[in-house]
Amino acid sequence: MSGKLLNNINSPKDLRKLSPEELKSLAGELRKFIIDIVATKEGHLGASLGVVELTIALHYAFNTPEDLLVWDVGHQAYGHKILTGRREVFETNRRLNGISGFPKRDESIYDTFGTGHSSTSISAALGMAIASNLKGETAKQHIAIIGDASIASGMAFEGLNHAGVSKANLLVVLNDNAIGIDPSVGALKQYLTKAKVGYKPSQDNIIEALNFRYFGPVDGHDLDSLLETFSELKKIRGPKFLHVITTKGKGLKKAEEDQVKYHAPGKFQPDTGELLPYDTKGLPLKYQDVFGLTLVELAKSNEKIIGITPAMPTGSSLKYMMEVFPERAFDVGIAEQHAVTLAAGMATRGFTVFCAIYSTFLQRAYDQLIHDVAIQNLPVVFCLDRAGLVGEDGATHHGVFDIAYLRCIPNLIIAAPSNEVQLRNLLYTAQLNLKSPLAIRYPRGRGVKVEWEFPFKEVEIGKGLCLNEGSKIAILSIGPMAANVSEAIQKLEASEKEKFGHYDMVFVKPLDKKLLQNIFRRYKTLITVEDGAVKGGFGTAVLEFASEMGFKGKIKCLGVPDKFIEQGKVTELQEISGISVENILAQLKTLV
Known part of the structure; x- marks a missing residue:
């Protein structure tokens, strides 16, 4: 699927063997590779297409992994992953047991910092730069690549504010495409827009006011300009700021035209960008x-x-x-x-x-x-x-x-x-x-009811619901887990179903104590089911109240275990966490 140049690149060392002219051909191959994979496997598209040339230039100009790159958020890091030894496994991106959709330290030495939430790159790279100074590694380069939406965050400003009074060898590369997931907003966006058209008198340059050397704007799709600029920046010590202008979705016309939709478009035709039809008729709304x-x-x-x-x-x-x-x-x-x-x-x-x-x-x-x-x-x-x-x-x-x-x-x-x-x-x-x-x-994705626009009814705060009563065991669910529990009960034999009561508690706080007291009197065994952390969650709240009331029966809590759950389909991750329909059914059968 990849081109003849890309096929031979297994690390940035291979990349640096190419001539500057070959890099332009490589950019086309890399862009096509990303499009072809994401078209069928899904993922974040527009951000990575927009930084293809920037990614190549960074790894070509800097001696990675000795020089340290920190990608903000990580939506734009697909090209980085492909060029750093993960081309052959890139089709497993965001899938169960595959590679992560974001930079991840235990996945590659080139992923210097794990990023999934925005605006952390400047602080992280500054921390690395200060640490390098303390270790005497003064030649090492530290580069944070951050978007125009992310740099407007308070944490990014905090990092800039500190870096400006440090002696850190830090380069902040602003990837300015005027959009994050949705269009960027705020006064800083207006300032950057002015900078793009050459309006940058020194007294008005907010970056220089923070003691950074400001460079740019530079065309982020012009490899020659990028390489020339990086070559100069490597010679300058201290905090530096490079303003790079890119187009999100670059190279796929549909992605350039509808940058919001093509941030993560789902499946599409790789040649045209046309979204593949997805029939939502008869499905519940999200x-x-x-x-x-x-x-x-x-x-x-x-x-x-x-x-x-x-x-x-x-x-x-x-x-x-x-x-x-x-x-x-x-x-x-x-x-x-x-x-x-x-x-x-x-x-x-x-x-x-x-x-x-x-x-x-x-x-x-x-x-x-x-x-x-x-x-x-x-x-x-x-x-x-x-x-x-x-x-x-x-x-x-x-x-x-x-x-x-x-x-x-x-x-x-x-x-x-x-x-x-x-x-x-x-x-x-x-x-x-x-x-x-x-x-x-409430959860991501579609609900469970096609008809939902009924006349409004006021909800009594702290009031749970009895969905069905049973004779032996009570299942207390919270939120969308009610559907999994109901389906599990339906899969039981008729003689087994009558043993299980099911209660939708609706509120974690305040708990419906009156309902719980009735449950404690009626049942000797309880199961709580939640789609959150089992430590300190809804089940823990029930345990605390049961202890307070002197409940002597057995309570089993099902929920997300005390570990970080990686990527995969929700159904797969529920299975891993022990809260899928089949997991719950297995628990019910053991109790019967």
Whole structure:
């Protein structure tokens, strides 16, 4: 599948044997290789296509792995992986037991730092550079490659601020394509746009104000210019900043024209870029779309509703509210801490703020969640998309820790709907007269009900549901695990089914203590099932209350085990975690 030049490159040493002219042919081969693989295996496309020439130039000009490259986020690192010994296994990218979709230290010596969340590259590379100085390795180069969306994050600024007063041999390469997953936003984007057209008087250069030597802008698809620039930069000590202009999706017309869709397009025709048809007729809607459409419906009758997302308007489906009520829906960029405290500020003025944020990214705003929201008991609604196991993005993106890290925070209510109707009604309830912060967690992907747009019903906070009663054993599920449990029960023999009661608890905090007390009286054996970390999660909450009540029976907790789960299909990862339908069925049979 790869071309004659690419076929002979198993490391950057092989790459450096080529002439500068051959590098241009290699760029075409590498771009085609990425397109052909991603077209059938799926993955992140546009970002890696946009940095093909930049990737080649970096490995050609610098002596990797002795010189250290740190890729921010890692969406753009496919070419890097292919050129550093993983060409033959690249088709396993993001698959179970395959290579990771992001840089990963234990995968290759060329992956100097594991990255899955944005804006960490400058701090990491600066740490490496300072460490090199302490070790006397003053000739070593340290390069952080960061996008224009990622560099607007607070953490990136913190790294720049420190680096500017250090003696570190650090090069920050800004890959500026004006888009992250969605278009970049904010004042810094406007500044960079001016820089592209030559507007860079020294008194207005924010980078030079931070004590960096600024170079650029440079055409990121011009190999000759890149190689000449890197050759000069290697001779300059101290903190340096190179502004590189690229086009996301470069080389595939469809990907250049629709950069949002082709960030991770699914399967497509490699020659034309045409997306392969995927029949969604009769399938349930995605949870994110149920959230987005319901929020618009509620906002039409409640002018106090505001929506906020940190750089995920498409992924969270807040885009629907941004289209209908642009003055009440905000994309704040990759700035989770700011998003949470912004929401808190709005809540003090009487607004009902829905902060739509992936579970894995809320981790980045934990102090704000406690200090700015919970301590002040402000009624911010956290809509935690991608809760639970998310699949091919792997350990950096699984939303499995939210129950455990939220459960210990006073004042915070935690709910996990088991279907779209519950999600819809929880959103409705949240904007009625909420007095405390509320986190609503829901999974990635499609729901379980085709029909979901029923009239709104208020949800009683802290109230669970009995789905069916049994005679011997109670199964307590939270969130989408209700579907797995119900399916497992249905696979039992008729004489076995009647032994199992099933309860959808809906709320992790507060627990439905009245319902639990009735369960403790009726059953001697309980099983809890959750799609989050089993340590400190929902099952632990039940164990704590059972101990408090003096329950003498047996409780078994099923959930994601105490280890990081890597990439794979959600069904595969549920099997590994012991919470698949078949895993649950096996547990029920042993108890029978």
